[in-house]
Amino acid sequence: MSTGTPASGHGRPAPPTSHEASGTTVLSADDVARALTRIAHEVVERNKGVDDVVLLGIPTRGLPLARRLAQRLEQVEHVPADELVGSLDVTMHRDDLAHQPTRTIGETYVPGDGIDGKVVVLVDDVLYSGRTIRAALDAISDLGRPRAVQLAVLVDRGHRELPIRADYVGKNLPTATAERVRVLLAETDGEDRVLIEGGAR
Amino acid sequence: MRHLLSAADLDLDQAVLVLDTAGQMAATQAREIKKLPTLRGRTVVNLFFEDSTRTRISFETAAKRLSADVINFSAKGSSVSKGESLKDTALTLQAMGADAVVIRHQASGAPHTLAHSGWTHGAVVNAGDGMHQHPTQALLDAYTLRRHLVGDGGRADVTGRDLAGAHVAIVGDVLHSRVARSNVQLLRTLGARVTLVAPPTLVPVGVHAWPAEVSYDLDEVLATGPDAVMMLRVQRERMSGAGGGFFPSPLEYTRGYGLDARRLALLPDHAIVLHPGPMNRGLEISADAADSPRAVIVEQVANGVAVRMAVLYLLLAGGDTARGRDDGGAGRAGDGQERTDVRTDETRVHA
Numbered sequence: 001m002s003t004g005t006p007a008s009g010h011g012r013p014a015p016p017t018s019h020e021a022s023g024t025t026v027l028s029a030d031d032v033a034r035a036l037t038r039i040a041h042e043v044v045e046r047n048k049g050v051d052d053v054v055l056l057g058i059p060t061r062g063l064p065l066a067r068r069l070a071q072r073l074e075q076v077e078h079v080p081a082d083e084l085v086g087s088l089d090v091t092m093h094r095d096d097l098a099h100q101p102t103r104t105i106g107e108t109y110v111p112g113d114g115i116d117g118k119v120v121v122l123v124d125d126v127l128y129s130g131r132t133i134r135a136a137l138d139a140i141s142d143l144g145r146p147r148a149v150q151l152a153v154l155v156d157r158g159h160r161e162l163p164i165r166a167d168y169v170g171k172n173l174p175t176a177t178a179e180r181v182r183v184l185l186a187e188t189d190g191e192d193r194v195l196i197e198g199g200a201r
Numbered sequence: 202m203r204h205l206l207s208a209a210d211l212d213l214d215q216a217v218l219v220l221d222t223a224g225q226m227a228a229t230q231a232r233e234i235k236k237l238p239t240l241r242g243r244t245v246v247n248l249f250f251e252d253s254t255r256t257r258i259s260f261e262t263a264a265k266r267l268s269a270d271v272i273n274f275s276a277k278g279s280s281v282s283k284g285e286s287l288k289d290t291a292l293t294l295q296a297m298g299a300d301a302v303v304i305r306h307q308a309s310g311a312p313h314t315l316a317h318s319g320w321t322h323g324a325v326v327n328a329g330d331g332m333h334q335h336p337t338q339a340l341l342d343a344y345t346l347r348r349h350l351v352g353d354g355g356r357a358d359v360t361g362r363d364l365a366g367a368h369v370a371i372v373g374d375v376l377h378s379r380v381a382r383s384n385v386q387l388l389r390t391l392g393a394r395v396t397l398v399a400p401p402t403l404v405p406v407g408v409h410a411w412p413a414e415v416s417y418d419l420d421e422v423l424a425t426g427p428d429a430v431m432m433l434r435v436q437r438e439r440m441s442g443a444g445g446g447f448f449p450s451p452l453e454y455t456r457g458y459g460l461d462a463r464r465l466a467l468l469p470d471h472a473i474v475l476h477p478g479p480m481n482r483g484l485e486i487s488a489d490a491a492d493s494p495r496a497v498i499v500e501q502v503a504n505g506v507a508v509r510m511a512v513l514y515l516l517l518a519g520g521d522t523a524r525g526r527d528d529g530g531a532g533r534a535g536d537g538q539e540r541t542d543v544r545t546d547e548t549r550v551h552a
Contacts, residue, residue, distance in 0.1 A: 092229070092239040092514070093237070093239070097518045097520070098518070098520045099520045100519065100520055102514075102519030103518070103519075104218070104222070105221075105514070106225070107228075107360075108228060108229075138238065142229075142232060143232065144233075
């Protein structure tokens, strides 16, 4: 779930119609790039290098973000980016499957020799209720036993329903529940931008 | 998708979606912890009016790997032998809250009746009905074929790919085979070419209307270099007597239509051999052929679990909202709005 809105679980982005015009840009392409660079340095600093770090991106938009973080880590720490990045599909671990239309299952891929004893950094675009991350924690425990799990998100929009907190945040974005945060990334949407839309519907 | 009754229910996109989902399910089965919490709280009933070991176990394993509760019901030793009808059995299951009914029945069309009679509100999955359909078998065959024949012989990622260009020979008792019927439809949907090979007595009436070629000569078809050969079981139980008059003797059948080492050698290097099982070794397939590295018969069984997990996931994981969407108008506004709509519909039906 990448849009950060509970009612929009159709797995595909909304059509680029009037929504786009009504949205307010809160992060530009440069802001996104700067946030990722900062997060990459924070990851290195906190873990004293990236020797045991595995970045697991949550599809759809967490995965390109994880890849971009890995590229920055490669520049800083000279570790091949490909060996850092995996993808973690949490669809089958969600607790709201029975309330939403069927979701397509994405790919789970873990680099190297698994996650046992590693530091796993989960990467997602928007942190909202925290339910995706709860599902991700369950999914991780099926894959192995990491030494620690950390969470990196591009946007934290608040309204948590579970006791979950991000370790690395691109931007804290106080929102109303009626608002909708849309993250656009070059890989999936052709441009880098974060918008807030809706509010009074 | 509300039910899975026939291979013909699936269009190309749906069929590829099932195969892709099965691929992801298979990936989870390589892990140390194979069980997923996906269908927790859902109940799947295996309603088997006809004997079957592998299909029932396969469905049971699939449902359990997705954490669903499984009830196995076999007609033998049940009140069916006291004369209870399909309707009463279905009403009982409905009262017990079955979310999905996997049904195997000796009568063609029984799953269709169950799905459309209103006796059960759950999803109905056809696990083989008479001489009619066995869609999950066709899906697992297609999955196995795609793994071996598409994407550089299975080395590349095959997600999203169909079977366009593949040539499959289906050999044996086509007349009595629901596996053949389902496979012809599904393989055609996926873009493959199918040749049916059978003695004239075991070719169904009206086969010219099927999207497949028909041949009576196995050696001739093998010489054209098919990518896969699917052997069908000679169904002694559907023929009266040993051969039932459909062929002169088992030996004669083996000579004409059995896959042995000689015929195996005629196949191209990349070709694979499939069999839905259980095999009659020495009749339609020789031990050489059954145990050769080209035979993917054991793999078919493993793939069967993944495919059935995918089918159960796609039918059951979506909420009532998803079903409402499937049945009626698409593109309703919000989530809550949809749910209200569906409830109104149901009330109207009951009123």
